[in-house]
Amino acid sequence: MNTYKRFPINFVEGKGSYLWDDMGTKFLDFTSGIATCNLGHVPENVMQAVQHQLSRLWHTSNLFPIENQEKLANLLTSQSCLDQAFFCNSGAEANEAAIKLVRAYSKAKKGNNPVIAAFSQSFHGRTMATVSATGQEKIRAGFEPLLEGFIHFPFNDLNALGRIKDAAPAAVMLELIQGEGGVIPAKQEWIDELVKVCKEEDILLVVDEVQTGMGRTGTLFAYEQYCFEPDIVTLAKGLGSGFPIGAMLAKEAVATAFQPGSHGSTFGGNPLASAAGLATVKELTTSTVLENAITASESLYTILLKLQSRFPFIKSIRGKGLLIGIEIEGEAGNIIDSAQQENLLLVSAGPQVVRLLPPLTITKDEIEDFEEKFSIALERYMEA
Ligand SMILES: Cc1ncc(COP(=O)(O)O)c(C=O)c1O
Known part of the structure; x- marks a missing residue:
């Protein structure tokens, strides 16, 4: 089309x-395939890992344990402040999973609050939920009615923090450097205050690292440079060096709001995709x-x-x-x-x-x- x-x-x-x-x-x-081929094109170690897996087993489904997926989850959680991982196939799907997890967590805590605060110029993907989370009119226009439960606030604006507090959302969702929105880095001072509000008001912090993650900003995750701990982080793009894979990482207290049947994906974290992800993250963390x-x-x-x-x-x-x-x-x-x-x-x-x-x-x-x-x-x- x-x-x-x-x-x-x-x-x-x-x-x-x-x-x-x-x-x-x-x-x-x-361009690196739009922030995806972070190790360059056809990186040797990832190619070997994928070739090895290609000759053994491609796909079984998440009905069974997947060794590569478990190793990748362990590696990502050992390298971050997050405890558990869910695997999918793209950035939009990782954000969809995050939106669902926020809602499930809020429900489990008897808050029943579906509201997520997001920001102008943000970009979170092209599915209906992630278009609704995105703060750009050109992405949203023509697809109404959008999903309810998203309120947008100005990015980097200290004066808007009071309004976020008043809106009492279940979560705040943001990119630390707005990529598609024009490469706009969050100001440290603003993040410090935003994190303070979220802590005081028991609001979850969801960081979309689909573009900023996997070393793109000089550290494995961009949040490391802002000195705080998100509750949920989403990844895709660079995670598989060009092989399609996405992930949502979460703190254990939040992650356990998902139970068997809450969410899923046929392909998510399959043996082949996880081989690409595992070799990529190993390279990023050991070289x-x-x-x-x-x-x-x-x-x-x-x-x-x-x-x-x-x-x-x-x-x-x-x-x-x-x-x-x-x-x-x-x-x-x-x-x-x-x-x-x-x-x-x-x-x-x-x-x-x-x-x-x-x-x-x-x-x-x-x-x-x-x-x-x-x-x-x-x-x-x-x-x-
Ligand atoms: C910050 C951010 N989130 C989400 C997405 C959507 O990712 P995907 O195209 O893999 O669905 C992108 C893609 O550019 C992105 O930059």
Whole structure:
């Protein structure tokens, strides 16, 4: 169906930070499949794990224990402040699971409160519940009636915290860096106060780490950098290095509101998907890839600040780790087109933000390649 506006480039092969099209042209990929191929394309360890599993067993269903799924759950919970995991197939599904868990928990506590506070410019997915949670009119419009029980508040606004308190929601749901909404990082001061309100008022904190998780911001989870403990965290994108898998992690006291039959998924965490997830998280937690992401981020910021002084149409540079937004005057799409002419792939985050999402494995030479290509692309944009 006509749901995507696609660029006419047919990619047939990928390795690390590069993709090749069917004409043999090599592209530097600063999209990582929209924050998904965090270890680069076809990472060796994940490929081997998936190939090994591919020759043994693909699928049984969640009627039976799945060894890889249990190992992945143990690894994710040992690396986070969360205790239990539910597996699904995408970010929207992970958020659906979180919304259901909030409602189940509230009911079990006799609160019967289905209200979730979410934020303007947020993005939580394309299913009916996650569209209802999303705070962007362009995503919601035309799909009414939306699901009841979501109230939206301004993001990063200390003055709105009193209103959140008055609304007495069962949970607050947020991205710590709004990705699709324009790469907008939450301010530490605002998070500190929001967390305080949630603690005082017994409101659950649900953090959507579908885009920010799996090392994208320089730590395995972005919440680690904000110094608080969420009750629920959702993951997808980078979790399987491009193999579809999502997860919802929760604190035990919350997770136990789900009982057998409360929720489920045929494919969720199947042996193949879990093999991809397990190998990915092992790599992220035992190699130097996160350190590389931090160093690469510093180098990119130095380059971008230099470019900003050369190109006055660059209004701001923001983000964390390797989730970087370049706010420009004009159309981000024109810069993306110009970059494609240099065989550099970029993605937007709203109409005026160019988003950089290189793999966390990006090397020094590849960053130099980026600088060269991006400078030419910006020059062409300025002259046009
Ligand atoms: C923060 C966030 N949540 C949820 C989603 C939805 O994920 P999916 O497309 O896997 O359903 C996305 C996708 O961009 C996202 O960035």
